[in-house]
Amino acid sequence: MADVVLSVLAHPDDAEFLCAGTLARLSREHGWQVHIASMTPGDCGSVEHGPDEIACLRRQEGANAAAVIGAAYHCLEERDLLIFYHERPLERLTRLLRTLRPRIVLTHSPADYMLDHEMTSTLVRAAAFGAPIPNFFAAQGHPPAIPHIPHLYYCDPIEGKDALGRLVEPAFRIDVSAVVEIKAAMLAAHASQRNWLLKHHGMDHYVQSMRDWCAERGRQAGVAFAEGFRQHLGHSYPQDNLLGQFLGIR
Numbered sequence: 001m002a003d004v005v006l007s008v009l010a011h012p013d014d015a016e017f018l019c020a021g022t023l024a025r026l027s028r029e030h031g032w033q034v035h036i037a038s039m040t041p042g043d044c045g046s047v048e049h050g051p052d053e054i055a056c057l058r059r060q061e062g063a064n065a066a067a068v069i070g071a072a073y074h075c076l077e078e079r080d081l082l083i084f085y086h087e088r089p090l091e092r093l094t095r096l097l098r099t100l101r102p103r104i105v106l107t108h109s110p111a112d113y114m115l116d117h118e119m120t121s122t123l124v125r126a127a128a129f130g131a132p133i134p135n136f137f138a139a140q141g142h143p144p145a146i147p148h149i150p151h152l153y154y155c156d157p158i159e160g161k162d163a164l165g166r167l168v169e170p171a172f173r174i175d176v177s178a179v180v181e182i183k184a185a186m187l188a189a190h191a192s193q194r195n196w197l198l199k200h201h202g203m204d205h206y207v208q209s210m211r212d213w214c215a216e217r218g219r220q221a222g223v224a225f226a227e228g229f230r231q232h233l234g235h236s237y238p239q240d241n242l243l244g245q246f247l248g249i250r
């Protein structure tokens, strides 16, 4: 059975900004099975479509982006700006972990620019801790508890800073120079978002902003393009850097 990596981020295009290069490398170089999950279908990500219409579009865009690297896309079906730390999303995430049984899980930085990202980070941390505990959601008909907590990593916050503007330094960087075009192709699959970001944030160059950020992380690492990560190293979480062992760290 192939090893499994799962990214769980808030919105359908977050993986393509933050960790798709790393996912692509695990798939291409080591044959890992990749799963990309978003907490919401991005239902607020439009000024021209209603919530159901844009959600429908963005689930398809998420699936299209994942398909570029042969990955599967999953939506946890929470709603934009309404991701909370409570039982429903925690139960859904725990079920997903027990179903996919990933060795590595990637999620948002605990401190990020908006609360959907921070709540997702907290939920994923909790689900990773709870999924190996058999009595956790024992009555929900889940697959068996996973054998141990997976290796958990936090992606860079957006623009590498927290909500107070403080820089968040990665613990290590993964060289994604060889797969940056694949990452760009995945991001470009989110066609609805370029228009939305242009109108809401005044940000054009949807794909270019990703390239610029990876180039910035790359400069710090002495390579063309990189992605930054920190590993969750609290008590009982795995302590060895499995991601680094497979892909090398900079």
Ligand SMILES: [Zn+2]
Pocket: 010, 011, 014, 117
């Ligand atoms: Zn997001």
